[in-house]
Amino acid sequence: MAAVSNQPTIDLREPGGWRRSKNQIATFVMYLAFVIILIPLGLVIFEVIAKGAKAISWQFLTNSTIPPNVMPAVVGTLEITAFAAVMAVPLGILGAVYIGEYGGKSWLAKLVSFMADVMVGVPSIVMGLFIFTVWVIPRGLNGLSGLAGSLALACLMLPLIIRSTYEMLRLVPNHLREASYALGATKSRVTLTVVLPAAVSGIVSGSLLAVARAAGETAPLLFTIGAVESTNSNLFSGATTALPSQIFTNALSPYVGAEDRAWGAALTLIAIAFILLFVARIVTARFTRYAR
């Protein structure tokens, strides 16, 4: 139209010059960082799969009578980790609920919260030493058992679960609590029917991450579970073995094939961790049905 043609043309294109260059540089650096992060991650997984796949066979996985194979370690890892989770997950969640919902500004809540923070930073080998000192030594030779390993792993999981659960409870908006209180709910009702359901997906994934992390720990098991090469399915008595321990001993061993077995065990461990995280995803999705 005629009226329009009289107006000066406005340039809506992206301005050139330094501003544009800055944008391009920043974008490039971001992509570069992304690639650099992927390199070690990809290499580790590639190495483990490439070397581990060679070692893995049906016999390696399942034959529990002729050592060396991975079956005793898989049984050990599953039992030790599961029992540690049974101890640490409820306790950790309850502790976090106390700190977040009940303790308020009481000295006990502050103390538990502070201790959990400190424990997150404690090296895992210290947990192993602690259980070695207070549990294994008093029992002498009978002290080394799956149970001792579970206790050490539970000590490791506990602060992680308390921290992650507490953070999830803090994310539950206060107006949801108020809505429940305004209907005449008691504090326990509010916690059980509003706060925990709203936070459950985060609590579940946080707890499973802690469990997966503990499942891969070697140090807490070094002095607690002993070392055997056959399956010991009794968690409460006798020395046993676990995947991280087996990786450790095999990697150090000079015998032929030991290195391959270490890689095989590593691949098995990664697979177990992957399955745990996969389950975490499914559970999380199941619980967040009404979030949107």
Add this chain to the structure above:
Amino acid sequence: MEQPEQKIKLTLPETTEAAAKQDDAFTGAAVFDAKNVSIYYSAFRAVTDVSLTIHENEITAFIGPSGCGKTTVLRTLNRMNDLIVGARVEGDIHYRGASLYERGVSPTAVRRRIGMVFQKPNPFPKSIYDNIAYGPRINGIRNKGRLDEIVERSLRQAALWDEVKDRLNKSALGISGGQQQRLCIARTLSVEPDVILMDEPCSALDPIATGKIEDLMHEIKSRYTIVIVTHNMQQATRVSDRTAFYSVLRDDKSDTRTGVLVEYGRTAQIFEDPHDTRTQAYVTGRVG
């Protein structure tokens, strides 16, 4: 009648004796009777010396500028302020003759009778059905048929039934803001409270959704007593029978401020014939 009735009569505009008598005939029993109430948050005195009586089956509006303590007073009426660390109440608040802040009074029992609707719609992240059934369930109703009945009745009362009846099992967060707020009202109605406190229930809603909520308030007021905090003076004139105007009192010497109840009376009187110059300045739009 008791003293508080007389106090309100004092603020009534000059009318004929007959009109005043007729007025009294419509005045319900006192639901809340507050005397010299001061509310503190730790050392800060948020509200000072509030006395007022709230009547049965009436809508009472609290108006006033920000920071005047109207929400604080509202939250004191069902002990919601107990949840705030450091909150403290001085003075007497009686609810139907029973002292609200006496030793041994359970805030839970108080809130079962005195429900609350909040400024921001706050449905639970559950289905629409479970949102409404929540209150009855925590009161021990488990029977599915009975719950169905309560859910339908509450949603009908809140004029939401027709809009959501086909999606009761869908998330309550998937409906519009106005619907969410009516859902929250339905949730409050589900436990059949005696009083409903509303804290700026329409401030997040558009005029059409606001209109729906106001219609709803008119509809349910025959069965409930409603106290509403609002920033919108037109809303106060549209919905309320009585209006309490609060203001902020500043003390320059000690550099403190506190909320005070300036004037309380029939809504028409507050807006058409305010007795206090501060009320007049506020309702005519010169201040605040």
